Amino acid sequence: MPSTIDKKVLYAYLEEIKDPEVPVLSIIDLGIVRDIKMNDDELEVIITSTYNGCPAMDMIATAIRVELTTLGFKKIKITTAISPAWTTDWMSEEGKRKLQQYGIAPPDKRFSIPKDGVECPLCHSANTRLISEFGSTACKALYQCNDCKEPFDYFKCH
């Protein structure tokens, strides 16, 4: 087992773990890894859920355990923190860029759920409209572009 931990290196490894529901984003991009600590011989990773009912959390915790085990850590503890509550403010700029390229409009701090005006991630028109506040996962809402006519997901500001 590594005797000292370099957080930066560990974060780089955790960057390999993707959100199973939005596979373009890593758990680091999403901001759900809150801290990594070494308590004596136990490595503790503190994570937080995006939405309370997010079904990906168990898979993510397992993926972290597997990743750290392959790095040689023997004692691993994964703690889920509730407070402070997760917010899309913790999403990295890199993550927002990746979302846009993937075809999901990234969260926009100026508004939570606008009726219109969310930039279409495909043709970049702002001439769009809200179809439903609830989309394919808890964290997304459904929009349609009035210009290119494509429906798209918007990652809700939370």
Add this chain to the structure above:
Amino acid sequence: MPDMVSSNKKTFEKSPLISYVLHLADTNLILSQRNSEWCGHGPILEQDIAITNISLDLLGQARIFYQYAAHLTPSPSPQGGEGSNPVTEDSLAYLRKEREFKNLLLVEQPNGDWGQTILRQYLYSQFQYLLYEQLQQGDDEQLAAIAAKSIKETTYHVRWSSEWVIRLGDGTEESHDRMLKAIDEIWRYTGEMFIPAVYEKQIGIDFNKMKEDWDVKVNAVFNEASLIPPSGGGAAVFMQTGGKTGTHTEHLGYILTELQYVQRAYPGAKW
């Protein structure tokens, strides 16, 4: 070891905080179960997705309340024997009986038509929003943390359901009539939200303030929806109570029969 079992039960019943946390967990679980009955049956695809998303949020909230209740419950003696299984979020959800459930009567009522489901969701979400507002300022750190995280989700539920109440109440003659019928069916279960059970008296919630704020919000939405709450004229309306202390309407037994079936038929079965 019958002695141990009964003494565990005493501790369990006597802790107002555990009872209160279970009340919150049960209410979210049962409404989640009810809403999930719409899965694949919503009026249009987007709304089917919306109601099941809300169902998932409520299930997530129920889970963290059950986890907290399990954490608060004293561990059984390590000697083993009957009653020595640890209390977990799953045992609390799957292995308690109808009379042990403390959910609000409102959330166990049948879905009825889409209008009745919407109305139930709105009346509850509006209450839940005000409750979380108070809980996040409260003395219990864990409840405050859960409330602060959950209120973000409840904000969506209030907005979505209130828009639907307005759309249906102020829609066609048919939709308006159905909303009136829905009010008739479920209004009598709303009073219970504001009548504290014994275990709620030390939690530090101002029920009177919550009731006043709820009335103002609901009246505003009803007004926009061309609907009149039964208490609008100031007349006293009979309110059914009992859910918080385990006396339920006939519906809860059927819900639990379905929800708990697998664990009852195959004890300890894992996914």
